[in-house]
Amino acid sequence: MISRWTTAVLDTDQPGGWAVARSPEGFLFDDNGALFPREWLKRQDLSILAEHGIGHLDGEPVYLLELRSASEVPGCNWKGLRAFMLEGDHTVYKVLGYAAQIGTWYREHRFCGNCGQATHQVPRERAMYCEPCDIRYYPRISPSMIVLVTRGDEVLLARSPRFVAGVYSTLAGFAEPGESAEDCLIREVREEVQIEVKNIQYMGSQCWPFPHSMMLGFHAEYAGGDIVCQEDEIEDAQWFNIHAMPPLPASRSIARYLIDVYLARRLGHAEPVLPG
Ligand SMILES: NC(=O)C1=CN([C@@H]2O[C@H](COP(=O)(O)OP(=O)(O)OC[C@H]3O[C@@H](n4cnc5c(N)ncnc54)[C@H](O)[C@@H]3O)[C@@H](O)[C@H]2O)C=CC1
Ligand SMILES: [Mg+2]
Ligand SMILES: [Zn+2]
Structure with a gap:
């Protein structure tokens, strides 16, 4: 069976694709689910902390918008990851589960634990990097x-x-x-x-x-x-x-x-x- 969802580190400079929005209150969703056309989502009033290209769903690129806080989006609501696990499409839950882990990792590794300086995302790799210390911080499992x-x-x-x-x-x-x-x-x-x-x-x-x-x-x-x-x-x-x-x-x-x-x-x- 071909997997519908594969993870990848995508360049956020490319336009198009799907996006999910995650805040401390969970994922944004509407009647069509939690995946939104990315360009539309980025035009909404969201306080974006970071954007990550996370993989391909049915061949289409998927991005995560990690938000500082939840905001009002007309016709939409927020829901925790557990609710997506309990009901609905399993593949979409897998996408959101991965997005949640990438969002958590990014939030918790913006500064180096060794020297306290700001870290930077490594291009084409899922790692936050501290240059003075030459340390890479990968997602925690x-x-x-x-x-x-x-x-x-x-x-x-x-x-x-x-x-x-x-x-x-x-x-x-x-x-x-x-x-x-x-x-x-x-x-x-x-x-x-x-x-x-x-x-x-x-x-x-x-x-x-x-x-x-x-x-x-x-x-x-x-x-x-x-x-x-x-x-x-x-x-x-x-x-x-x-x-x-x-x-x-x-x-x-x-x-x-x-x-x-x-x-x-x-x-x-x-x-x-x-x-x-
Ligand atoms: N998928 C599934 O069917 C199930 C998943 N789980 C998960 O398994 C994990 C472990 O189960 P628990 O009984 O809660 O663990 P546990 O018996 O080790 O007790 C939890 C305690 O471990 C410590 N802890 C928390 N995070 C830790 C970490 N990353 N590394 C080491 N220690 C840590 C804390 O002191 C916490 O109070 C949890 O994430 C839980 O959600 C548990 C049951 C079913
Ligand atoms: Mg236990
Ligand atoms: Zn450092």
Whole structure:
């Protein structure tokens, strides 16, 4: 299958193409969605912080207008990235997810962390450059492990106080320096529920642009221990029987994929496909 969306570093001096506008209040959208004819969008009253050429959608160049603040555009509204993830076209969500990460990276790397001077965009490369220090700052990606722990017909799911009421999900956590993916997974499961795991199997990965996680998904089997929830992080954790599951995370998340694959295998159903 040919991918409809490919990323690229485009020259912003070229006219034409599509553009998306991003402010601290999310992306601008109207009845046609979040992609606007670029020349039209640039004629609106927007406080543009920077423009980035981010890739091609169905062969057409796409640009990001990163804004200082949200402003009124007639017939349009603002909406957060999560809303685009939950509903609507998956390819458009991918474009916006990438745009959000480029916007975040640009905002957070306008000055050198070493000397404090202003950085500059490197032509044809996704990097901010400090000349005196000769340092390049690339978009930040944070590796995070996510794991479904199982014990026969039971799966271990937990809720964080931040989740939507009632929803239970797989355990997850950010990798720390010095850790392998497996070390991180074992530590996170220990920290969050005091459970030991074995037979760790890699299942797949997903970009999670909230704001810059790279989710590495695993399956693991229970090896020992009783559930003890980590204070503040884990509100509740339980073994759920595959025939009595609680409300689960959004269908496009890798958390949901890991759960659905296991259910499909246990119940002899067709396996789902991981959304890219
Ligand atoms: N796509 C999916 O299905 C799912 C994605 N996630 C994502 O996985 C990531 C990790 O999950 P959590 O349980 O929240 O992590 P976690 O268990 O490591 O705890 C979060 C804590 O980690 C620290 N932290 C924050 N950002 C960090 C970074 N970049 N590097 C290292 N430490 C950091 C902070 O102290 C924060 O309070 C989050 O971005 C979350 O949104 C979580 C569950 C499902
Ligand atoms: Mg966690
Ligand atoms: Zn510097």
